[in-house]
Amino acid sequence: MNAQGKVFKYGDNIDTDAIIAARYLNTPDYKDLASHCMQDIDTVFAKAVKEGDIIVAMKNFGCGSSREHAPIAIKVAGISCVIAKSFARIFYRNAFNIGLPILECEEAADKIEAGDEVSVDFKSGKITNVTKNETYQAEPFPDFIQQIISSEGLVGYVKNKLSK
């Protein structure tokens, strides 16, 4: 499993309101959510993002409420992976649960810049900065998380479990 795309870069403590503002939570349409993703801190993101692109951020990404709309908006916008120094814990759960791969890597967060072309090997946790010709090592996903991701999230995982 791999991801490759262009990087959108953000700072510390990006909260769930910045990712998707509460005023858009009344829509059941995920495409609609995605079109407002990051809107309050980055007006360009929703228009510029392409399938496969990657978000890189600093510490405590996704802090704030337990809303699952946040990782959903990011995923539906086309983002293939989020790399950060650290994630807020409920966002961390929710991301895997809805099938959005996320990786923690201090070095990658420090060195990768906006616009860099980056690829990620989920199995080994190796992050390659194609633009800068550098590599960084993140903790690879534990087997259990690999299973959830390959089931496209917790819903798929439980569905398989129940049908056994």
Added chain:
Amino acid sequence: MGMTMTQKILAKHAGLEEVNAGQFIEMDLDIVLGNDITTPVAIKEFEKMGAKKIYDKDKVVVVFDHFVPAKDIKSAEQCKVSRCFCKEQGVTNFFDVGQMGIEHALLPEKGLVVAGDTVIGADSHTCTYGALGAFSTGGGSTDMAAGMATGQLWFKVPSAIKFNLTGKLNKWVSGKDVILYIIGKIGVDGALYKSMEFTGEGVKELSMDDRFAICNMAIEAGGKNGIFPVDEKTIEYMKEHSTKEYTIYETDNDAEYDEVIDIDLSTLKSTVSFPHLPENTRSIDNVGNVKIDQVVIGSCTNGRIEDMRVAAEILKGHKVHPDVRTIIIPATQAIYKQCITEGLTEIFIDAGAAVSTPTCGPCLGGYMGILAEGEKALATTNRNFIGRMGHPGSEVYLASPAVAAASAIAGKIADPNFIYGGNK
């Protein structure tokens, strides 16, 4: 290697001899909780999973508290979805208007959570029950759905920070001040993914309500859970409220901690969090002159009977400042009733406060006390993010019920000692 209390509870529920920090496990859940906002989303996911029946009708708990009694049509519709689901599934612990209270005050009071339990709730303040020596933490709606469907959920075993408490709190200083002080010290991500274990001689000096308030705000330091050891006070509380069997887990002597922080409770002062992060704390003698428009005493942090008693003790014989709208919300029906029995409600009303039926209401900017642009509120709640209680241009200051009551009288953020000339 030794395990922490939290790790032992997790190991037991995962059917393992031992677990280590960072390990992924799937474990059994004793309680799966949802509220009026998160349950409808979880029901949808539950259906997508192809699930038909909840795993145990006594272990799924649904509490309406955020926008209830329904504040508008949308909240009424949301409630209707969950209400039908609960009836259809035969959920025994479903709390609707007239029975409901704020979930994290209600579950311990109803005896639904006891020491040694594992609890997942689709609400971030589910960490409250650590006060009883249980493992409890918040998740998303999909977590709730998986919990309802299978009675199991995945977790990453947390490492821990130990808070070694000594000494005794001074008059008017409470559990709320302890946790605000800690968050001010370690920051909003100071305990990210970790257990916050509160131990030491000082624990016995803390009431159960103090402990609930402390564990409630573990999430505000980024923590996965907060937990207290089980002592005589815990056992007494559980005997009074529950018939469920409990299990006491004790931390091993050689358990590893990422950090040990010593806190002498006798040195703590009343503490206030300034906007817009809980970590922006100042001790009461450094708050300066902050005029306020509203005081809210309530929420899952400080809507319990002791909080009501402290507020009444200070408000008795006083009038709230004419410029301060004071709203008091006992967290559950039982607390509401006790306020009446003990004469607290009369004191509140005589002082000029509004007293409401249990609800989260203003805590999340829902209803029952929304702020206009430029207004400032001092609240006993747990979050002061931008716009949390209303207009994005309003401000929320967090403090204890004692500071809240004193401030309601003074019209500005005030030290309860000041109201009493320093020596009550």
